[in-house]
Amino acid sequence: MLHVRPAPGPAPRNLSRLSLSRTYAIRSSSVGGRTGLCLGHCCRCKPLSCKCKLGWSSQQPPDSRQHFRPCSSASEAVLTAQSDIRKLFVANEKIGVLLLNLGGPETLDDVQPFLFNLFADPDIIRLPRAFRFLQKPLAQFISVARAPKSKEGYASIGGGSPLRQITDAQGEALMEALCGKDIPAKVYVGMRYWHPFTEEAIEQIKRDGITKLVVLPLYPQFSISTSGSSLRLLESIFREDEYLVNMQHTVIPSWYQREGYIKAMATLIEKELFKFPKPQKVMIFFSAHGVPLAYVEEAGDPYKAEMEECVDLIMEELEKRGMPNPCTLAYQSRVGPVEWLKPYTDETIIALGQRGVQSLLAVPISFVSEHIETLEEIDVEYKELALQSGIKHWGRVPALGCEPTFISDLADAVIESLPYVGAMAVSNLEARQIIYVQVSTTHESCGTVQHIFCSCLIPGDMHRGRVKTCRSTSMYGLPTVQGLDSSFFLATDETTPLLAEHNCYQHHCIKGAGKPQIGRYAG
Ligand SMILES: C=CC1=C(C)c2cc3[nH]c(cc4nc(cc5[nH]c(cc1n2)c(C)c5CCC(=O)O)C(CCC(=O)O)=C4C)c(C)c3C=C
Ligand SMILES: [Fe+2]
Numbered sequence: 429m430l431h432v433r434p435a436p437g438p439a440p441r442n443l444s445r446l447s448l449s450r451t452y453a454i455r456s457s458s459v460g461g462r463t464g465l466c467l468g469h470c471c472r473c474k475p476l477s478c479k480c481k482l483g484w485s486s487q488q489p490p491d492s493r494q495h496f497r498p499c500s501s502a503s504e505a506v507l508t509a510q511s512d513i514r515k516l517f518v519a520n521e522k523i524g525v526l527l528l529n530l531g532g533p534e535t536l537d538d539v540q541p542f543l544f545n546l547f548a549d550p551d552i553i554r555l556p557r558a559f560r561f562l563q564k565p566l567a568q569f570i571s572v573a574r575a576p577k578s579k580e581g582y583a584s585i586g587g588g589s590p591l592r593q594i595t596d597a598q599g600e601a602l603m604e605a606l607c608g609k610d611i612p613a614k615v616y617v618g619m620r621y622w623h624p625f626t627e628e629a630i631e632q633i634k635r636d637g638i639t640k641l642v643v644l645p646l647y648p649q650f651s652i653s654t655s656g657s658s659l660r661l662l663e664s665i666f667r668e669d670e671y672l673v674n675m676q677h678t679v680i681p682s683w684y685q686r687e688g689y690i691k692a693m694a695t696l697i698e699k700e701l702f703k704f705p706k707p708q709k710v711m712i713f714f715s716a717h718g719v720p721l722a723y724v725e726e727a728g729d730p731y732k733a734e735m736e737e738c739v740d741l742i743m744e745e746l747e748k749r750g751m752p753n754p755c756t757l758a759y760q761s762r763v764g765p766v767e768w769l770k771p772y773t774d775e776t777i778i779a780l781g782q783r784g785v786q787s788l789l790a791v792p793i794s795f796v797s798e799h800i801e802t803l804e805e806i807d808v809e810y811k812e813l814a815l816q817s818g819i820k821h822w823g824r825v826p827a828l829g830c831e832p833t834f835i836s837d838l839a840d841a842v843i844e845s846l847p848y849v850g851a852m853a854v855s856n857l858e859a860r861q862i863i864y865v866q867v868s869t870t871h872e873s874c875g876t877v878q879h880i881f882c883s884c885l886i887p888g889d890m891h892r893g894r895v896k897t898c899r900s901t902s903m904y905g906l907p908t909v910q911g912l913d914s915s916f917f918l919a920t921d922e923t924t925p926l927l928a929e930h931n932c933y934q935h936h937c938i939k940g941a942g943k944p945q946i947g948r949y950a951g
Contacts, residue, residue, distance in 0.1 A: 523613040524638035525606070525842055526629055527599055528645040528658040531619025532589020532799060538622065539579045543571035545621040551657035554727075574763075585803040592623070594797040594829055595646065598838075601830040605839035613842070614638065620658050627665060634671050640849045641677040642842050646796055648684035649738055651731035653719050655681055678848045680841055682730075684738040688837020693791075694745040695833065696825045700789055701751060704821050710787040711754050711780060712746075714739050715806060716794040718759030718768040732769055738793065756780065757793075760810075761801050777810055781817025788814055789823045796828040 533542040547553055548567035555563055582588055599615040606613045616633055618626030633641065643662065645655035659679060666672040683689060701707040716735050723729040739757050746753065760773035771779075780788065790810065792802045806824055814822050828834045 522637055522639045524633050524641045525613050525615045526643045527617050529595045529619050531622030532591035534588040536579050540571050540575040542622050547571055549657055551653050581800050581804045591799055597830050601835045602838055605835050630665055642845050643679040649734035650682035651719055652723055652729045676849045678845050680845050683841050684734055686837050688833050690741045690745050692831050692834035693742050700823050700825045704787050710789050711785050713788045714757040714791045714793045715760050715773045718762045721767045777814050778817045781819050787821040788819050791825045798827045
């Protein structure tokens with residue numbers, strides 16, 4: 429079935445949630461000793477040109493620790509909410525932002541080992557516990573078998589993935605944007621499957637003596653297979669490391685609903701629409717990277733729900749701008765024999781052609797950099813398929829990359845998360861069992877139920893079977909919703925009975941708990 433929404437679009441939504449962000453904390457752990465990567469210094473902190481009111485010194489001494497010396501007094505701060513945050517969290521602190529991303533092979537020789545790393549990840553190939561010993565042999569087998577096809581793809585886009593360069597540029601831009609907002613911070617890039625690996629970034633963070641860390645996966649929507657996997661790795665790194673145990677941190681697990689991101693996407697779409705002969709007739713075709721269906725249906729991955737909501741928000745923004753175009757959401761890039769999220773992009777393109785759609789604008793929606801699946805799969809394969817299927821006019825929206833509104837919004841997301849950095853004591857989290865929960869708020873005045881966040885992390889094994897039997901310790905959701913204090917919502921088997929009425933908030937267990945219950949945020 430096609431997920432096609434004709435004009436004029438979805439029911440009106442309360443857009444106040446656009447300002448919501450979500451933060452989580454990770455438990456701490458240990459790390460191997462590799463060289464790390466960081467993106468350098470606060471660009472504006474040059475003598476006499478430093479715009480960071482509470483920023484680093486204008487000097488750049490060889491000892492990186494000195495880069496964090498506050499360079500002005502609190503009296504410079506204006507008494508606004510943001511400047512209060514600055515006063516509280518910037519002075520005498522060394523703030524780090526860790527961007528998490530997938531990573532990609534930089535040369536054709538990297539392709540097979542990169543694929544091995546990817547398939548060896550139990551969040552990518554989810555084997556039952558009893559078969560875990562097969563993970564690496566299987567990864568070896570699949571990576572060798574897939575490498576020739578993947579190499580062809582990477583060869584056709586210049587011999588390697590552009591992901592590292594783009595992510596580095598985003599990190600530089602984010603650092604500049606933070607500095608421009610008077611938050612001096614160092615930005616680090618930690619990739620999941622290729623250099624610079626997350627472990628390398630963490631080593632650099634330790635060497636730099638970061639005291640407050642914001643972890644920001646560069647995936648707008650959360651999936652177990654992407655942000656979840658990276659956060660799980662980070663959690664295992666943090667677990668036994670003395671330094672990391674004491675380093676205050678927070679995580680922004682997804683940010684697809686942020687106003688700046690939505691507006692930046694709408695602007696990119698708008699610009700491309702006007703390249704068509706009849707912009708109002710163009711079908712906006714959102715193509716998201718797929719995940720196996722079982723992730724959503726069995727493991728409770730919020731990816732599909734977040735994706736659909738994200739598309740709705742972008743379409744609402746376009747409607748507000750006078751572009752009530754029809755739109756479709758489909759899922760691409762499936763791998764292997766199992767069923768993935770549907771509708772599939774290729775089948776949808778064919779069906780749209782058969783239905784007489786003349787103009788299609790492809791929008792890559794699950795990733796904010798150009799990569800093999802935009803440059804090869806969409807630009808070459810799907811374009812060809814569309815033209816063969818009778819579609820006359822084809823266009824593609826570029827990935828956000830370093831688009832200024834987007835980067836500025838990421839900087840705001842980091843700043844908004846600062847009050848939550850370190851709010852969670854690691855010791856409180858021992859022996860908790862985590863389940864998936866979806867947290868919603870019900871507006872007393874109108875009765876509207878509004879989705880707030882979906883807690884997700886997650887050792888993968890806990891997704892199997894009934895929630896009540898899960899054994900893993902892991903994620904803790906921290907909703908950063910206006911009107912809530914910074915106490916934590918710990919969705920655990922143990923805390924579930926403790927949840928009691930609290931204002932108008934409800935929690936729903938996605939799996940296992942049946943009926944929605946009135947809950948409270950347990951601090
Ligand atoms: C939100 C984005 C992504 C999701 C979800 C995702 C899930 C997922 N991916 C694979 C298998 C492969 N992915 C590959 C590359 C790749 N994947 C993403 C993003 C998501 N993956 C990106 C951005 C990239 C490209 C990186 C680059 O080098 O440019 C690949 C390798 C390429 C290929 O051979 O096709 C594989 C394989 C699975 C199995 C999965 C969910 C379980
Ligand atoms: Fe992928």
